[in-house]
Amino acid sequence: MKCIINGKVVLKDRIADNLCIVYGEKIEKLCFVKDINLADYEVIDAKGKYVIPGLVDMHIHGYLGEDVSDGKVEGVKVMAEGIIKNGVTAWCPTTMTVSKAEIETAFDAVRTVKNSGEYYGARILGVNSEGPFINPSKKGAQAEEHILRPDGDFIKKHEDIVKVFTVAPEVDGAAECIEKVKAETKVLISMGHTGATFEEANAGVEKGVSHATHLFNAMTALTHRSPGVVGSALASDKVSVELIADTFHVNAGLFGLVAKIKGDKLCLITDCIRAGGMPDGDYTLGGQPVHKEGIKCLMPDGTIAGSVLTLNKAVYNLWSNTGLELWEAVKCASLNPATALGEEAEIGSIEEGKRADLVITDDALNVQTTILAGEIRYNA
């Protein structure tokens, strides 16, 4: 058995200074050091640093030059290994609107890694299929020629690997698609890349939409007479929302407001693309050219194309731009996405019985150590 001592342990509702985490593959117990005999344990001394739950990135396309939509098994493995350095211990490899054949190849690559039984970095929860069932008017960086009419059978066919998918609730065929997926699968239905009115979005929520893809980006905005998809997502208690908290996709001045409204339904994501973890320069996203400079990734026409954000940085950005406590900000990248994905019994917080996915960080949330299911997999 192992234990971590001297950490500032970030729990789901507070930070505990004197708790010791005893774990094997799972967290066995949280107790005080005086209650155990340290000689019986393999001890990690956190030396006053934070110990946070492993982070969960439910929306990430690429990292370190790789992209899930390439459909390469090796690429998925590289990403899974790469993101543990950012404290991510569970993730949803995310596809773009590429051709149906390419999407299915990407699903297969993710399946291969997920079902291999071997260890490859952060654990795959399932695919996030972003598109192809979107509205061309809000395509953002998605390729218009590959946009398809929403098809619930397609999601049903791949329900073994798809964990969440994006649909524009107002387009032709969306209502039937949402109804079918809601009735026949456990796949999380997310509205995004959508030109829906407030009313159309609400109708989608009534049918089964319970998540919103990168709130504010690629959806109808909130104005007082037409509250749009943003208004619907904020107003409905049923809907969890993703936020790209890189301070570029969304003005940091709104972070606190969104957190206040959505509470436990706010999920930080990266929407990171293959330029993540790479130098500035030219890359591609879903087959389209993208230029990375600093924290910005833009297509030649100026359209924002994903991000190069890391999830630990997203938590830091949320924390440092709001009055949130650190444990509240951490929750937005751990327990909240885990709950949206139905994985909260296993992961997402430091609690007895959950998997020992633990991350030791400094005060700026730079990752020092990442532990997956009780094993140290990364040490800075």
Ligand SMILES: [Zn+2]
């Ligand atoms: Zn995306």
